[in-house]
Amino acid sequence: MPKNKNIVQTKTKNEYNRFVSPLASRNASETMQEIFSPQRKFSTWRRLWLTLAETEKELGLDIPKKAIDEMRSHLDDIDFAKAQEYERQLRHDVMAHIHTFADAAPTARRIIHLGATSCEITDNSELIIIRDAGKLICRYLANIIDKLGNVAKKYRNLPTLGFTHYQPAQLTTVGKRATLWCYDFYRDLENLERLLDQLPFRSIKGTTGTQASFLALFNGNQAKVKKLELLFAKKMGFKNIVPVTGQTYTRKIDSEILFALSNIASSVHKFANDIRLLAGMKEIEEPFESKQVGSSAMAYKRNPMRSERATGLARFLIGLTQSALQTHAEQWFERTLDDSSNRRITLAEGFLAADGMLNIVLNVVDGLVVYPNVIKTHLMAELPFMATEEILMAGVKAGGDRQTLHEQIRLHSHAASAQVKIHGKANDLIARLKADDAFKNIDIDSLIDPKRFVGLAPQQVDDFIKNYVTPIRRRYRKDLKITGQVRI
Incomplete structure (x- = not known):
């Protein structure tokens, strides 16, 4: 492929000719990107060098106050171009930034990184x-x-319907x-x-x-x-x-x-x-x-x-x-x-x-x-099958024979299932049971109220919020105003 100097020049000038990680351009927050930025990294290096020198001085090493003052005055004003030039020569990023820091704080040159690796x-x-x-x-x-x-x-x-094995459950x-x-x-x-x-x-x-x-x-x-x-x-x-x-x-x-x-x-x-x-x-x-x-x-x-x-x-x-x-x-x-x-x-x-x-x-x-009506529609398509045990027990209490009622429920359930699976129609199990004289003494509608089948779920929610969510809210009460941002 022939060389084209114009293309090379365009690439160096146009930011869109360089790869940029989607993690930065499309996903991560500015706050997190700043934490991992070159500025944060190398300013932290300088703070570590300063802290090392200060502590060595406290413990008796001969480190001039002027050197400490110069270092403290140049913690964030990093000459990145100079650091890159040093690294091209030295092939060592830490030494490159030692020299760059020393150029900014010349009195500290002899003690920056003293004793350290x-x-x-x-x-x-x-x-x-x-x-x-x-x-x-x-x-x-x-x-x-x-x-x-x-x-x-x-x-x-x-x-709402619970699912196990991605099949409707309780x-x-x-x-x-x-x-x-x-x-x-x-x-x-x-x-x-x-x-x-x-x-x-x-x-x-x-x-x-x-x-x-x-x-x-x-x-x-x-x-x-x-x-x-x-x-x-x-x-x-x-x-x-x-x-x-x-x-x-x-x-x-x-x-x-x-x-x-x-x-x-x-x-x-x-x-x-x-x-x-x-x-x-x-x-x-x-x-x-x-x-x-x-x-x-x-x-x-x-x-x-x-x-x-x-x-x-x-x-x-x-x-x-x-x-x-x-x-x-x-x-x-x-x-x-x-x-x-x-x-x-x-x-x-x-x-x-x-x-x-x-x-x-x-x-x-x-x-x-959340769409409650859609949830209810799906729930009511399955609930009749789940309610059959309740209906069976109510039938026995009303004087019915357990075995006879069980067989009738079985037959009606298979027939209703065929309506759903084969003919694509609605679940008509409840209508079938209501039309069967064996269940005429039962208030079936009261037995298929969905709230009868959720067990202790509402109370478990209350307990969970009290014992787990509330302590977190207390611990992070000053930080609970973050709104999620979706970038691009």
Whole structure:
């Protein structure tokens, strides 16, 4: 293919000639994207270098106050072009940013990164970012739990067909079904909160985890090395420290975080799939905007595109756990660098995908449309069969012979089933029973009230909201105003 300089020039100038991840352009919120942005990452690096220098000075190292002041004055004004040029020369991103920072704070040049290895900066910054991103995911989950609690309360008494094996089963209520979705997200929140609460900082460990370089800096003073490690972690907001490391913190922590996100993804997938199935039955639908187009060909369609997108993102996220496990398994002895290129993708994209799909769930739950009449129509098509045991017992109480009544119900049920399956007609079982003299002394209509068949579903909704939803609402009372946004 001949070279065309004009095409090359066009590509460098036109943003639409470069790939942009759909996770960023179509799904994840601006807030989550900022957390994983280059600005946040490298500003965090500089804050780690500053905190390290300040703490080393506190513990007696000769670090000029002017150096500290210069570093503090240049935490966010990063010359990214200069950093990229340094990295092209050095082929080392940490050293590139050390030089860039040193150019901005020349008095600090000799003490930036003193005693440290790259993972003092990269690993610790990643743990900070994981913590911040995880807290945002927790807020999303709390809002979903709150909103599903509202749905459960509103429809606690609305009977609907239950399904097992995707076949009609005993009745439940729409509100009770909402608690099933809600409890999944509740467990996800509890799990992620626990992980974040226990998330350890790598802190100051040195090149192979022995802290040898820091021991040398402090002339063999073990107490000062230990204090440096504790103070550094505390200043960066961590109460826990990884007890032992090689060069990196164990990559098992990454897989645990991605497993937690994948658990959330499975809850999203299950919820969204249920909504898609209910939309196909025209019982419950996700919001559909006035100018929204369901199909380019079939103008009447109202495709559940939000739920479909959520299931796709969930499936992608679930697949990332395999990569995280392989990365942990592949680390040799104290460390190999093949983790770096993988983790740059999986950690960020895992959180971006989680952010995107949870925003969709929030949007769907906020605008959920329930059609009680359609639900009742479907319910009443099946309820006659489910009510036969009640009718049988009532017939015996009215003086009928149990065996005779059972046989009559069996015959009428098969005949009514044939009307539905073979002739495509409505279920006429109740009409058949009413016309049979064997059941003339029974008030059949009172026996087929759907609310008789939902068991304790309404009370279970009340108990669930009281014992599970309300505590989350209290804990996140300042964060319960997030509205899900569906981008593009």
